[in-house]
Amino acid sequence: MFHFHVAPSGDDTGPGSAERPFATLERARSAAREAAGDVVVHLRAGTHVLSRPLELTEADSGVVYQAYGYGTPDREEAVVSGGRRITGLRERDGVWAADVGDLDFRQLYVDGRRAVRAGIPGLPGTASPTVTGYVTDSADPRGWQSPGDVEFVYRGVYPWTEGRCGVAGISADGDSTVITMAQPAFGWAAELYNSTWEGQTSSGPGLPTRVENDVAFLSEPGTFVLDRSRPGRHVLLYLPLPGEDPERTDVVAPALETLLRVVGARNVSFRGLVFADATWLRPSRPEGFVHYHGSGYYEGGGVETAVLGEGASVTYPAASATIPACVTFEGVAGVEIDGCRFTRLGAFGLGVSGGLGVTVRGCDVDTVSGGGISVSGGRDVTIEDTWVHHVGLEYSGSPGIAVSDAQGCTVVRNEITDVPHCGIVLGPGQRTRALRNLTVDTMLVLADGGGIYLSGAQGSGPDDAGLVQGNVVEDTRTPYNFGLYTDYGASWVTVEGNVVARADSTAVLEVAPPLENVVYRGNYWDADPVGHDSPPGGVTYEGNVTIKDERELNAATARIRSQAGLLNPRPGSRSAGRGPES
Numbered sequence: 001m002f003h004f005h006v007a008p009s010g011d012d013t014g015p016g017s018a019e020r021p022f023a024t025l026e027r028a029r030s031a032a033r034e035a036a037g038d039v040v041v042h043l044r045a046g047t048h049v050l051s052r053p054l055e056l057t058e059a060d061s062g063v064v065y066q067a068y069g070y071g072t073p074d075r076e077e078a079v080v081s082g083g084r085r086i087t088g089l090r091e092r093d094g095v096w097a098a099d100v101g102d103l104d105f106r107q108l109y110v111d112g113r114r115a116v117r118a119g120i121p122g123l124p125g126t127a128s129p130t131v132t133g134y135v136t137d138s139a140d141p142r143g144w145q146s147p148g149d150v151e152f153v154y155r156g157v158y159p160w161t162e163g164r165c166g167v168a169g170i171s172a173d174g175d176s177t178v179i180t181m182a183q184p185a186f187g188w189a190a191e192l193y194n195s196t197w198e199g200q201t202s203s204g205p206g207l208p209t210r211v212e213n214d215v216a217f218l219s220e221p222g223t224f225v226l227d228r229s230r231p232g233r234h235v236l237l238y239l240p241l242p243g244e245d246p247e248r249t250d251v252v253a254p255a256l257e258t259l260l261r262v263v264g265a266r267n268v269s270f271r272g273l274v275f276a277d278a279t280w281l282r283p284s285r286p287e288g289f290v291h292y293h294g295s296g297y298y299e300g301g302g303v304e305t306a307v308l309g310e311g312a313s314v315t316y317p318a319a320s321a322t323i324p325a326c327v328t329f330e331g332v333a334g335v336e337i338d339g340c341r342f343t344r345l346g347a348f349g350l351g352v353s354g355g356l357g358v359t360v361r362g363c364d365v366d367t368v369s370g371g372g373i374s375v376s377g378g379r380d381v382t383i384e385d386t387w388v389h390h391v392g393l394e395y396s397g398s399p400g401i402a403v404s405d406a407q408g409c410t411v412v413r414n415e416i417t418d419v420p421h422c423g424i425v426l427g428p429g430q431r432t433r434a435l436r437n438l439t440v441d442t443m444l445v446l447a448d449g450g451g452i453y454l455s456g457a458q459g460s461g462p463d464d465a466g467l468v469q470g471n472v473v474e475d476t477r478t479p480y481n482f483g484l485y486t487d488y489g490a491s492w493v494t495v496e497g498n499v500v501a502r503a504d505s506t507a508v509l510e511v512a513p514p515l516e517n518v519v520y521r522g523n524y525w526d527a528d529p530v531g532h533d534s535p536p537g538g539v540t541y542e543g544n545v546t547i548k549d550e551r552e553l554n555a556a557t558a559r560i561r562s563q564a565g566l567l568n569p570r571p572g573s574r575s576a577g578r579g580p581e582s
Contacts, residue, residue: 270336341366
């Protein structure tokens, strides 16, 4: 067994020993490839700043990367960071400013706290859409100092969408202000967002619900703006919180979009590491972020129409792209990700695509712009004892955990809390199992989702059907949701022994396309599901219990509750105090 050590204060010309560690992960990777035998790379305490993404391939198979002292009380905190510390902050009229060169980012962290981009609630004045943008009777937009950096946010065009489009330019037309939007994003938004509901027809994105990223919006302490009006001479502007001092405040901007990319490797492990400070820049480009549902967004290619009932329809993408992850595993086998934290990230935290036998265990995912964990394709992926919370901070359709097109994926004993849309999403797949998870405070921003949401076939027959069992779904917040939601042609799945409380609707049995070979058995709710009194032909509904009194429901479901949520509750988690599994 070979052991190499890496420390932020190390030296790449040394041997990589505990006494003389390497300085960079790239040097440790090279040493591990040259070693003949099993290798453990120990990361010492501190921030290991990457100048480029760390790429691992089949040549890196069999290597363990872990925090020094992992598995002992003396484990050190090793952070793998794609951030850049901002220096040279100067104060003028209460605003801090720093020249950051060509650095581009959408997030900022001040003493570890996520700062929010400065913004205002909507477009000033009386405004109306045009083919190329907007016209308003307010002169305020003409005072925006860097119009090309301004971004419009469109929350709720559909109840489940929140898009983002940039501004191209602003001009005067007499007393009016003309705002020209960036293309192709605005044109794509006009293609995508078209609906008819209760006799009302809506076309295009409409007026923005929020406008972000100009110095004119810097009125709330703790917010920031990135001015990119001069190419290669970008300026960060930050309005400090009371008591903050530029000489004593640690300001970090994410510079990389990917921290770690592992492709085709076998039997590699990552233990006890913190992955932090990465961004995702595509929404800042002219293509914007024309969101549709969940982590999917539109980038052209045409739309189709879904008829929701008589006189009701929406258009949706014929094909869509998916928010990427800042840490990715592609086509790997036998990978373990154990006790790691994914934080301060600008896209999804962790993404697994293809491959075989990936285990994510005992991890924490928080403070993320997109979703927590995504699994796309592959076989026998397990996500367990992982706490996903405060994600979707920038892309509000993002779920805590999303699984699609996978075989034999197991999502077990996790906690998903404080998310803007769905807690767990199970798309089409085979033998997907969601077991004994706890979701609390989901659907905090957008509507039409659930604590646990399923769509599409979960199998092709009884031998490879899906199972949703022993989960506790509480506090599904928005006024249009279903705590446990089998939707859009879900089939071949058993929903059994779950508890749902404090949702707008506990579940729904009548959807379009209809449910087929779906069994609801032995669940407990505080309200009857929609359609329970006349289940459709594709649904078996038996042995479910509705208990409207909260104390009685809690007493009847005490055993299910004690077995749901984190195996090892962390301080601040909702699983703490629920008791051990019996």
